[in-house]
Amino acid sequence: MTDTSEERVRDAGFDDLLDALAxxxxxYLACANGHGSLPPRRVCPECGSTDLxxxxxxxxxxxxxxxxxxxxxxxxxxxxxxVTAVVDFGPVxxxxxxxxxxxxxxxxxxxxxxxxxTETNGERLVRFELR
Amino acid sequence: xxxxxxxxxxMTPFGSHPERTTRDLFAEAGxxxxxxxxxxxxxxxxxxxxxxxxxxxxxxxxxxxxAAEALGVQAPATRYESACASSGVALxxxxxxxxxxxxxxxxxxxxxxxxNLATAESTEVLAIAADELYEVRAGVTFPGAxxxxxxxxxxxxxxxxEDLAHVAVKxxxxxxxNHHAQYQREITVEEVLDSPAVADPLHLYDACPIxxxxxxxxxxxxxxxxxxxLDAGVAITGTGQGGDRMALQxxxxxxxxxxxxxxxxxxxxxxxVTSDDVDVAEVHDCFTIAEVLALESLGxxxxxxxxxxxxxxxxxxxxxxxxxxxxxxxxxxxxxxxTGTSQxxxxxxxxxxxxxxxxxxxxxxxxVAHNAGGTVASAVVxxxxxxxx
Ligand SMILES: [Zn+2]
Numbered sequence: 001m002t003d004t005s006e007e008r009v010r011d012a013g014f015d016d017l018l019d020a021l022a023x024x025x026x027x028y029l030a031c032a033n034g035h036g037s038l039p040p041r042r043v044c045p046e047c048g049s050t051d052l053x054x055x056x057x058x059x060x061x062x063x064x065x066x067x068x069x070x071x072x073x074x075x076x077x078x079x080x081x082x083v084t085a086v087v088d089f090g091p092v093x094x095x096x097x098x099x100x101x102x103x104x105x106x107x108x109x110x111x112x113x114x115x116x117x118t119e120t121n122g123e124r125l126v127r128f129e130l131r
Numbered sequence: 132x133x134x135x136x137x138x139x140x141x142m143t144p145f146g147s148h149p150e151r152t153t154r155d156l157f158a159e160a161g162x163x164x165x166x167x168x169x170x171x172x173x174x175x176x177x178x179x180x181x182x183x184x185x186x187x188x189x190x191x192x193x194x195x196x197x198a199a200e201a202l203g204v205q206a207p208a209t210r211y212e213s214a215c216a217s218s219g220v221a222l223x224x225x226x227x228x229x230x231x232x233x234x235x236x237x238x239x240x241x242x243x244x245x246x247n248l249a250t251a252e253s254t255e256v257l258a259i260a261a262d263e264l265y266e267v268r269a270g271v272t273f274p275g276a277x278x279x280x281x282x283x284x285x286x287x288x289x290x291x292x293e294d295l296a297h298v299a300v301k302x303x304x305x306x307x308x309n310h311h312a313q314y315q316r317e318i319t320v321e322e323v324l325d326s327p328a329v330a331d332p333l334h335l336y337d338a339c340p341i342x343x344x345x346x347x348x349x350x351x352x353x354x355x356x357x358x359x360x361l362d363a364g365v366a367i368t369g370t371g372q373g374g375d376r377m378a379l380q381x382x383x384x385x386x387x388x389x390x391x392x393x394x395x396x397x398x399x400x401x402x403x404v405t406s407d408d409v410d411v412a413e414v415h416d417c418f419t420i421a422e423v424l425a426l427e428s429l430g431x432x433x434x435x436x437x438x439x440x441x442x443x444x445x446x447x448x449x450x451x452x453x454x455x456x457x458x459x460x461x462x463x464x465x466x467x468x469x470t471g472t473s474q475x476x477x478x479x480x481x482x483x484x485x486x487x488x489x490x491x492x493x494x495x496x497x498x499v500a501h502n503a504g505g506t507v508a509s510a511v512v513x514x515x516x517x518x519x520x
Contacts (some may be wrong), residue, residue: 014264037381038265046375065286065385067278069270070329073255078272084270086279086380093380095269102331107286118270126269 008123013040018124022115026057028092036091060091060131063109069104078119087111087128096126104130134353135229135243136363137515139168140476143342145344145464146313152244153185153194156345158201160240160469164347164476165202170363175349176234178208178226181218181228181241182468187256196228204238214260215417217241217473218346219502219511220467225350226370226513235355239492241473243466253341257467260505262378264349274338274418276506278330281420283385285332288435292332295419297442299336300459302416305448306458308487311473313342313464331448337419340463365479369402369514371395377508386435390508398499399430402514406430409514411481411494412452412472415503416459425501426454429512448491456481456488471502475513482517 017039020026028036029052031044036055043050066085070078076082085103091116094113098105111128118125141163143156159178165172185194191407199208202492210219218241222433225239245253257273258266266276284290300320306312323336356363373393379385414429416422424438431452440446446454455461457477460470478498480486498515 012266033201045381056217059142064463065279065283065379067275067282067333068328069275069278070328070330071250071254071272071274072270072272073258073267073272077251077253084275086385095266095271095378095380097270108284123268 011040018115018126021113021126026113027054028057028089029053030055030091038092038094055065055091057113058089060110060112061087063105063111064088064093065107065109065121066105075123076118076120079120085111085128094126096128098128100130132230133232135226135367136351136356136444137348137351137365137475137479138170138351138356138361138363139164139166139349141167141478142311142346142473142476143344144311145342145466148245148343149247151388153182153191153244153345154197154201156244156343157242157347160242160345161202161347164238164240164349166347167428170236170349170351174236175206175238177206177228177237178202178204178501179211179237179239181211181221181471183212183214183217183243184256184467188248189273202238203475213504213509214504215415215465215467215502216471216502216509216511217468220372220509222472222475222513223370223372223511226367229352235352237350238347239308240345241468241470241471242345243468244343245341245466246343250260250341255407255480264378265378272330274333275330277418277420278333280385280424280506281332284420284438285456287386288348288428288438290438292324293320294438294442295337295423296320298416298419298422299315299323299442301447302384302455302459302461305456305488306462309458309463312458312462314458314462318512333418333420333422339417339459339460339465342466344464344466344469346373346476347475348472348479349476364518365482366516366518367513368516369404370396371397371401371421371512373510375508376506380504388424388428388503388507388510390507391425391501391512394510394512395429395501398512398514404497404514408497409452409499411456411478411492412454412499412501413478414454414459414501415470416455416461417465419461421503422454422459424507425503428503432512448488453491456486456491474500474502475494475515477514482515
């Protein structure tokens, strides 16, 4: 059930975004009407526009909501407990692991996105660092 | 438009039956439903069957025909998958088929086998109801997603772990006499608060268990019921479905469930009732916070005001609006694909007066069932009414 990173085939769009986030060049997709969305995406989910352009992701965002996971899936067995958050960047929100203690995070906390690897099996994932 | 009656309802005991296949579970529930209805197997025109994880938990896809075969029904059968709303969605399709005159007799139900997996494995499998790329790979579990909804709710509207604990205590109390229920025992607020953390702020006793089980109802047209002298005193008068963006991160607000609000508005309009007319409800309390969101989406409380409903006794069995008299997903159990039709089976018995908890709602005429998938990217609401004698 748990893939290893050697076996995993790239997911077009998604892995490209992770590559960019890892370089500090995160982006989102913007339609002509100003809606933000994330790849892979051909159509704006809000308005149906197919005219989507990459725009730079703001360097920091604010925690919109968060939790500390104590009971993980097997693919995060060695990572638990860990903090997961939905982070609001304005045009889009992004979910990832927060590199901080649960007590040091609250709704509104400012964080910056990066890419790391899970302790359990080295899978890439979105991470957030406190600012 | 043809009117839809529930002619019969059947369930297996919900609980830990790791050795039982979904085909066996469904055969038991379906047979009970057909026996309850007094409907001949040969009259069944189709089987609508809900199942979520069978392809992973028992390596069995294409479960529709297998379910019909197990029930001894020779008719077309389809499996519906909408995560935890799978059989609710199956029911909605069946209701529409009867209304449209496409069928007079349908079996609708669902089954799930879950406890044959270790807890960690079932945690992984349940997570496939979330967005694989943007949620699961970031470490979001199913409890973790609802925990983030609870955290957002507390931030915006207030409320406490203790408020949520009262939801669990209420639903356990309701399950005590329900012989279908997984946990037929009471718990205390202290036990909920002191149970181990699963995903803060939710603890073990805020969460429904892992459950094996099946449920089924027999839907018939009003004409078929009359022509065959069936005792089918409950009608499904309203159906509604709502949808939302799949991932929590793609919703404006993690503290509300607009898909359920849309489903409820459609179902109430369809039935010609309002939330004020509802006497009893079965709602999708996979986590305590989920019951709160359901109460608000169903219009029983304003947004942000449902969190104290159990604590203040409004939704307890002796309150103005008893919610989850079955024990809910929390105490009755949550065999994912079976849950939607089990809610309707429980409501049917509550309205007919032959449920163990019918004594708490002796005058109930209108019931509502709320079934949600994932973090409520899918929601199905049905209105049931007792037919006047
Ligand atoms: Zn747009």
